[in-house]
Amino acid sequence: xxxxxxxxxxxxxxxxxxxxxxxxxxxxxxxxxxxxxxxxxxxxxxxxxxxxxxxxxxxxxxxxxxxxxxxxxxxxxxxxxxxxxxxxxxxxxxxxxxxxxxxxxxxxxxxxxxxxxxxxxxxxxxxxxxxxxxxxxxxxxxxxxxxxxxxxxxxxxxxxxxxxxxxx
Amino acid sequence: xxxxxxxxxxxxxxxxxxxxxxxxxxxxxxxxxxxxxxxxxxxxxxxxxxxxxxxxxxxxxxxxxxxxxxxxxxxxxxxxxxxxxxxxxxxxxxxxxxxxxxxxxxxxxxxxxxxxxxxxxxxxxxxxxxxxxxxxxxxxxxxxxxxxxxxxxxxxxxxxxxxxxxxxxxxxxxxxxxxxxxxxxxxxxxxxxxxxxxxxxxxxxxxxxxxxxxxxxxxxxxxxxxxxxxxxxxxxxxxxxxxxxxxxxxxxxxxxxxxxxxxxxxxxxxxxxxxxxxxxxxxxxxxxxxxxxxxxxxxxxxxxxxxxxxxxxxxxxxxxxxxxxxxxxxxxxxxxxxxxxxxxxxxxxxxxxxxxxxxxxxxxxxxxxxxxxxxxxxxxxxxxxxxxxxxxxxxxxxxxxxxxxxxxxxxxxxxxxxxxxxxxxxxxxxxxxxxxxxxxxxxxxxxxxxxxxxxxxxxxxxxxxxxxxxxxxxxxxxxxxxxxxxxxxxxxxxxxxxxxxxxxxxxxxxxxxxxxxxxxxxxxxxxxxxxxxxxxxxxxxxxxxxxxxxxxxxxxxxxxxxxxxxxxxxxxxxxxxxxxxxxxxxxxxxxxxxxxxxxxxxxxxxxxxxxxxxxxxxxxxxxxxxxxxxxxxxxxxxxxxxxxxxxxxxxxxxxxxxxxxxxxxxxxxxxxxxxxxxxxxxxxxxxxxxxxxxxxxxxxxxxxxxxxxxxxxxxxxxxxxxxxxxxxxxxxxxxxxxxxxxxxxxxx
Numbered sequence: 001x002x003x004x005x006x007x008x009x010x011x012x013x014x015x016x017x018x019x020x021x022x023x024x025x026x027x028x029x030x031x032x033x034x035x036x037x038x039x040x041x042x043x044x045x046x047x048x049x050x051x052x053x054x055x056x057x058x059x060x061x062x063x064x065x066x067x068x069x070x071x072x073x074x075x076x077x078x079x080x081x082x083x084x085x086x087x088x089x090x091x092x093x094x095x096x097x098x099x100x101x102x103x104x105x106x107x108x109x110x111x112x113x114x115x116x117x118x119x120x121x122x123x124x125x126x127x128x129x130x131x132x133x134x135x136x137x138x139x140x141x142x143x144x145x146x147x148x149x150x151x152x153x154x155x156x157x158x159x160x161x162x163x164x165x166x167x168x
Numbered sequence: 169x170x171x172x173x174x175x176x177x178x179x180x181x182x183x184x185x186x187x188x189x190x191x192x193x194x195x196x197x198x199x200x201x202x203x204x205x206x207x208x209x210x211x212x213x214x215x216x217x218x219x220x221x222x223x224x225x226x227x228x229x230x231x232x233x234x235x236x237x238x239x240x241x242x243x244x245x246x247x248x249x250x251x252x253x254x255x256x257x258x259x260x261x262x263x264x265x266x267x268x269x270x271x272x273x274x275x276x277x278x279x280x281x282x283x284x285x286x287x288x289x290x291x292x293x294x295x296x297x298x299x300x301x302x303x304x305x306x307x308x309x310x311x312x313x314x315x316x317x318x319x320x321x322x323x324x325x326x327x328x329x330x331x332x333x334x335x336x337x338x339x340x341x342x343x344x345x346x347x348x349x350x351x352x353x354x355x356x357x358x359x360x361x362x363x364x365x366x367x368x369x370x371x372x373x374x375x376x377x378x379x380x381x382x383x384x385x386x387x388x389x390x391x392x393x394x395x396x397x398x399x400x401x402x403x404x405x406x407x408x409x410x411x412x413x414x415x416x417x418x419x420x421x422x423x424x425x426x427x428x429x430x431x432x433x434x435x436x437x438x439x440x441x442x443x444x445x446x447x448x449x450x451x452x453x454x455x456x457x458x459x460x461x462x463x464x465x466x467x468x469x470x471x472x473x474x475x476x477x478x479x480x481x482x483x484x485x486x487x488x489x490x491x492x493x494x495x496x497x498x499x500x501x502x503x504x505x506x507x508x509x510x511x512x513x514x515x516x517x518x519x520x521x522x523x524x525x526x527x528x529x530x531x532x533x534x535x536x537x538x539x540x541x542x543x544x545x546x547x548x549x550x551x552x553x554x555x556x557x558x559x560x561x562x563x564x565x566x567x568x569x570x571x572x573x574x575x576x577x578x579x580x581x582x583x584x585x586x587x588x589x590x591x592x593x594x595x596x597x598x599x600x601x602x603x604x605x606x607x608x609x610x611x612x613x614x615x616x617x618x619x620x621x622x623x624x625x626x627x628x629x630x631x632x633x634x635x636x637x638x639x640x641x642x643x644x645x646x647x648x649x650x651x652x653x654x655x656x657x658x659x660x661x662x663x664x665x666x667x668x669x670x671x672x673x674x675x676x677x678x679x680x681x682x683x684x685x686x687x688x689x690x691x692x693x694x695x696x697x698x699x700x701x702x703x704x705x706x707x708x709x710x711x712x713x714x715x716x717x718x719x720x721x722x723x724x725x726x727x728x729x730x731x732x733x734x735x736x737x738x739x740x741x742x743x744x745x746x747x748x749x750x751x752x753x754x755x756x757x758x759x760x761x762x763x764x765x766x767x768x769x770x771x772x773x774x775x776x777x778x779x780x781x782x783x784x785x786x787x788x789x790x791x792x793x794x795x796x797x798x799x800x801x802x803x804x805x806x807x808x809x810x811x812x813x814x815x816x817x818x819x820x821x822x823x824x825x826x827x828x829x830x831x832x833x834x835x836x837x838x839x840x841x842x843x844x845x846x847x848x849x850x851x852x853x854x855x856x857x858x859x860x861x862x863x864x865x866x867x868x869x870x871x872x873x874x875x876x877x878x879x880x881x882x883x884x885x886x887x888x889x890x891x892x893x894x895x896x897x898x899x900x901x902x903x904x905x906x907x908x909x910x911x912x913x914x915x916x
Contacts, residue, residue: 045194046187050371051452055839058371086187095185103181106804109644109812111184112371112421118185133852141848144839146371146422149815150847152808
């Protein structure tokens with residue numbers, strides 16, 4: 001279990017930057033995942049717990065600018081580092097172009113995989129501003145969606161790429 | 169201009185992409201305790217003893233419970249915690265309640281369960297053999313209601329014949345003289361088709377919270393597809409009136425038939441025992457063995473035809489592997505086998521078989537993907553033998569309005585022919601087939617469900633509408649309902665909120681299953697919005713001194729038609745009917761509907777593959793889904809349902825399976841082992857909507873969600889057979905068989 005066993009030894013305080021703000025979490029034990037810290041200690045419920053083994057991508061976040069599954073990162077590893085979650089993708093209360101495109105393209109159904117896909121798609125467009133469909137399919141292959149068959153998610157990434165290109 | 173038929177963004181979409189939608193596992197609650205369940209590692213056992221003392225003494229533990237502590241009249245496998253006997257691996261035998269999830273998990277590991285293994289059988293065919301261990305100790309009557317809510321009138325007769333062991337029910341459909349017709353057929357396809365059991369695997373695993381209430385009832389937060397069904401089940405077990413169980417319907421993170429009721433009875437009992445709210449969130453691995461999956465099935469099929477392609481006889485003996493429950497899929501399956509094509513002679517016999525595995529339940533089109541994999545594979549085999557175009561063969565035999573269905577009742581207006589004709593025109597079907605390529609088609613259908621429903625409507629101080637229904641949104645249906653309401657009232661869809669109310673105040677709503685949400689509720693929502701409009705205009709009549717028929721609503725105002733400067737803002741009318749010393753009665757509208765007949769839905773899907781002649785490896789190079797939806801209320805969301813359904817069906821064909829070892833252990837119980845289709849594995853899916861309006865559904869709409877999840881396995885197997893000459897009669901497809909056959913053919 002990601003929340004793991006009751007700690008046999010000392011607990012930690014970790015301090016890191018989450019979505020641009022410096023935050024601290026107390027009573028973190030050595031085996032606790034970053035996903036657990038985000039959700040249960042910092043109250044950021046956007047990242048979803050769906051498999052806890054890095055297979056589904058529902059908890060995708062940035063760790064120092066690198067896309068990771070928060071369930072596979074130890075909370076302690078976040079010490080002093082910078083994390084961006086789905087809650088930090090938009091700015092000033094407005095949706096980011098990727099988020100906007102997901103709604104516009106109809107890429108959202110049950111919504112449970114959506115936060116992870118938003119972060120993964122955001123990362124893809126950072127790396128490859130105008131990806132081909134094949135590149136999108138490959139980049140999002142680590143994010144399982146059970147509702148959409150990925151069709152409109154791919155539309156959304158293309159749509160976001162066009163929007164971002166225009167605003168550049 | 170009408171909104172219906174044009175694209176409307178999902179009303180709740182912005183919250184979901186921002187990550188601020190609160191699902192059940194995201195709720196915080198004062199005093200919340202956590203539950204961990206202890207699962208049986210054995211598929212069949214007597215419980216000698218359960219020692220809870222170590223667990224009870226563990227840090228943070230509030231209580232440890234076993235089946236002896238929880239009173240339940242449910243059958244053995246369905247009890248909240250096992251009593252005396254275990255019927256399947258993964259059955260919960262004890263529950264720990266503790267102050268944190270980790271404390272509960274730690275203590276659960278200290279529960280000592282002493283099990284005496286008894287013979288188990290986890291394969292349906294073995295279970296039917298003479299001398300097989302008896303899986304169930306009591307057999308529940310097959311629930312017609314279970315079958316019915318998922319959309320099929322099952323008029324199967326139950327056979328009084330002697331049943332093999334562990335067969336809990338037999339569905340039987342007969343017409344004409346099959347033996348004679350098969351003997352007189354020019355061609356007979358005689359084959360066996362099999363499908364593995366699969367799991368819904370919603371991205372959100374099952375989770376629920378139950379809180380005890382002072383009146384002896386409970387409040388339940390759960391991502392349920394059927395709040396009212398859940399309420400009744402829990403109330404019955406607790407022995408309290410239904411209204412004392414309040415269900416708060418939470419956003420459903422994927423349901424597909426699997427999220428109606430699972431953990432809630434156990435949690436309600438535990439909450440009442442400990443006097444505090446309790447939560448259980450399944451891990452993914454638990455989800456695979458605790459969440460009720462879809463059954464595997466096998467079909468022994470004989471299909472006879474004349475040289476000209478006319479079908480004359482169909483005999484199918486089939487069975488469902490239901491796990492530790494009585495099952496109810498076989499009747500639905502028979503309705504498809506016997507009704508899709510006009511066949512003068514058929515004999516369909518479907519066994520429901522119990523095995524020592526997790527009990528099965530409904531999964532998107534229960535009984536249909538199985539039926540159509542067998543039927544549509546056989547039809548394709550027949551087309552190849554007769555050297556006929558597979559669509560032409562189907563058109564020659566397709567059922568049409570007025571033709572008898574499997575239970576002899578006449579088909580209403582259906583659009584199987586239109587779907588087939590569109591398929592014949594589709595570029596994927598028509599394009600030339602190169603070396604190693606193949607194109608397969610398959611039909612699917614769904615009977616459609618219907619349930620009476622009601623809706624409430626009021627107008628908010630800002631002039632927007634709040635509509636309350638009793639059915640959760642599992643498909644985007646509420647955005648479509650908002651469009652219907654917006655059109656009826658005279659505002660834009662973003663001025664309408666559709667809320668799924670808590671069961672103690674919401675109007676009655678059906679379970680969100682059987683492709684019925686829009687179909688059953690659309691009329692009630694429309695009527696509620698029209699009634700709210702009438703009430704608003706009544707108030708405006710007084711304010712504007714004009715007859716109601718001379719008034720119109722636009723841009724947030726009520727104005728006198730043709731006299732645009734005589735108007736009053738909706739907000740003012742609402743104030744005049746809600747404020748202190750107000751002069752008008754508040755707007756409080758309701759609408760009701762009871763659709764009197766189901767509208768069956770048909771679909772045809774086309775798969776195109778390219779195979780490597782050296783290795784037998786294949787690639788899906790194109791896919792099309794053609795479906796009669798009656799009337800697409802919100803076309804992009806309709807397409808989304810079809811994309812997703814097609815992907816689930818392809819998953820079933822490409823790799824999903826619940827595989828058990830000889831000891832009854834699930835070998836594919838994680839996302840590492842259970843192959844869900846990923847973005848890099850699926851082709852583009854081209855959706856074509858056919859709109860033959862339903863005479864019964866709201867605005868002509870028919871159900872949408874289930875049909876797309878049906879034809880995929882047959883479409884793919886048919887494409888592969890045409891590409892390679894190798895017919896695969898089992899899904900998921902065994903790629904190695906494809907390779908072996910090809911290399912064998914080359915060397916042999």
